[in-house]
Amino acid sequence: WCSDSGASYFLKLLSVPGFGLQIQCYQCEEFQLNNDCSSPEFIVNCTVNVQDMCQKEVMEKSFGIMYRKSCASSAACLIASAGYQSFCSPGKVNSVCISCCNTPLCNGPRPKKRGNSGVKLRAHMITTVLLLKLSLLFFYH
Numbered sequence: 001w002c003s004d005s006g007a008s009y010f011l012k013l014l015s016v017p018g019f020g021l022q023i024q025c026y027q028c029e030e031f032q033l034n035n036d037c038s039s040p041e042f043i044v045n046c047t048v049n050v051q052d053m054c055q056k057e058v059m060e061k062s063f064g065i066m067y068r069k070s071c072a073s074s075a076a077c078l079i080a081s082a083g084y085q086s087f088c089s090p091g092k093v094n095s096v097c098i099s100c101c102n103t104p105l106c107n108g109p110r111p112k113k114r115g116n117s118g119v120k121l122r123a124h125m126i127t128t129v130l131l132l133k134l135s136l137l138f139f140y141h
């Protein structure tokens, strides 16, 4: 009965309220010019268990960048994304890129690049300590 209880445990997990897959995405179904619709008024609730991804479409034109965003089923989004892969060349006019992601609001603004200054600082400190030790060795010999 071991595997059976495993299965029923899994079913219980699925029926726990809130476990049903619902994510929120930014949504602007009409193309927006130079507005990546990443402000709160564009947030929508996606259809539970159906729309499990956020989709983002970025089209670069000579007059600006156009954005379209929505909730999507993973199948639809991944197919669209794959289909547009050959048209996607960021930074070039007429590039069209479709991307999919599956965490809440993941089609929003690009996450701010967090500098790796912490890592650099530590590496720098280690180097400094090593140099200090080396110089001490030299001095006390």
Ligand SMILES: *[C@@H]1O[C@H](CO)[C@@H](O)[C@H](O)[C@H]1NC(C)=O
Binding pocket: 043, 044, 045
């Ligand atoms: C999304 O759902 C939450 C809770 O289920 C609700 O509070 C919120 O108002 C909904 N947002 C929209 C934009 O429908």
